[in-house]
Amino acid sequence: MVKALILPLVAVCLAALAGCGSSEQTSTLSADERFDKAKALFDKENYLEAINEFTIVTLQFQGSQHAADAQFYLGECRYRRGEYLLAAFEYGVLKKSYPASPRVPESQYKLAMSYYELSPRPSLDQQYTRKAIDEFQSFVEYYPSDPLAADATAKIRELDGKLAKKLYDAARQYVVLERYVAALRYFDDVIDQYHDTDWAPLAFLDKVELLINRKKYADAQTNLTRFLSRYPNSVLKSRADALQDRLTKEFREAGHARTAGTEPARGAATAEASR
Numbered sequence: 001m002v003k004a005l006i007l008p009l010v011a012v013c014l015a016a017l018a019g020c021g022s023s024e025q026t027s028t029l030s031a032d033e034r035f036d037k038a039k040a041l042f043d044k045e046n047y048l049e050a051i052n053e054f055t056i057v058t059l060q061f062q063g064s065q066h067a068a069d070a071q072f073y074l075g076e077c078r079y080r081r082g083e084y085l086l087a088a089f090e091y092g093v094l095k096k097s098y099p100a101s102p103r104v105p106e107s108q109y110k111l112a113m114s115y116y117e118l119s120p121r122p123s124l125d126q127q128y129t130r131k132a133i134d135e136f137q138s139f140v141e142y143y144p145s146d147p148l149a150a151d152a153t154a155k156i157r158e159l160d161g162k163l164a165k166k167l168y169d170a171a172r173q174y175v176v177l178e179r180y181v182a183a184l185r186y187f188d189d190v191i192d193q194y195h196d197t198d199w200a201p202l203a204f205l206d207k208v209e210l211l212i213n214r215k216k217y218a219d220a221q222t223n224l225t226r227f228l229s230r231y232p233n234s235v236l237k238s239r240a241d242a243l244q245d246r247l248t249k250e251f252r253e254a255g256h257a258r259t260a261g262t263e264p265a266r267g268a269a270t271a272e273a274s275r
Contacts, residue, residue, distance in 0.1 A: 087114045164190050167186050
């Protein structure tokens with residue numbers, strides 16, 4: 001009975017001693033060995049353990065040739081685990097702590113990509129969308145010849161489109177609510193701030209249609225002329241032509257009505273300006 005109790009206890013003690021020996025052996029690893037161990041774990045997609053090992057490299061071997069690479073891989077581990085805020089933090093640390101590292105351009109790109117992954121659908125808050133745009137713009141500005149610059153530019157355009165859609169959807173909602181002044185303001189925001197997105201031409205024509213509906217014919221014509229000048233080859237050209245026909249017809253009819261005395265007594269210009 002005593003022997004049966006002692007044997008398991010001995011086994012536990014031996015295992016503990018073996019663990020201590022292993023720990024002592026691991027603690028004496030060089031920077032090269034420690035980094036190689038961390039990289040092997042990373043390659044096996046064992047990201048949690050890799051994070052521990054890369055962290056040791058950045059703390060114990062800050063002046064080594066592997067420190068910047070270890071910091072970069074900390075970001076990569078977080079990114080591949082879908083921990084994008086933590087990934088952004090780690091890439092940011094590399095930029096600040098190792099500005100001369102050849103890993104900086106890629107870290108800048110991956111920092112932007114971390115926020116890109118956090119960017120939600122247009123109806124939600126777009127703070128991460130704006131951060132992603134800022135970081136992609138920094139990447140393109142500082143590394144215009146980098147092979148990833150074209151992709152960064154495409155990502156900026158995509159994210160701009162998301163911000164434009166958010167404003168456009170808000171404008172349409174204000175139209176439904178019959179809050180026309182607010183709707184026009186949001187249409188103008190899309191047109192002025194995101195003129196190179198697919199939503200700007202649509203906002204232009206929706207604005208023109210709203211102005212026609214409210215019988216603001218002069219403003220409608222001005223905006224329709226601007227649209228045709230800015231987007232002469234737009235896929236929405238047929239809609240623009242239809243709005244032009246409607247605008248011309250209604251303006252003429254309004255003129256005939258005023259001439260016939262069926263309109264209120266005030267002058268045409270005064271009547272239109274007051275609406």
